[in-house]
Amino acid sequence: MKTITCVDCEEQFSGETKDEVMKTMMPHYGAAHADVMERGTEEGKKQWFATFNERWEQAEEK
Numbered sequence: 687m688k689t690i691t692c693v694d695c696e697e698q699f700s701g702e703t704k705d706e707v708m709k710t711m712m713p714h715y716g717a718a719h720a721d722v723m724e725r726g727t728e729e730g731k732k733q734w735f736a737t738f739n740e741r742w743e744q745a746e747e748k
């Protein structure tokens with residue numbers, strides 16, 4: 687189980703796999719970061735995934 691911090695705020699999410707964490711994050715994004723999703727460009731999405739992946743790789747397995 688890894689815990690990572692939301693790319694756009696300080697909220698933390700944990701899960702066994704990257705997909706699981708992403709799924710738990712989606713409702714949070716819909717509620718807290720709807721603007722981020724609406725304004726999302728392809729470049730912005732790439733950046734987001736890069737940051738997400740980086741945080742996932744750096745998170746410690748617990």
Ligand SMILES: [Zn+2]
Nearest residue numbers: 692694695697
């Ligand atoms: Zn957030």
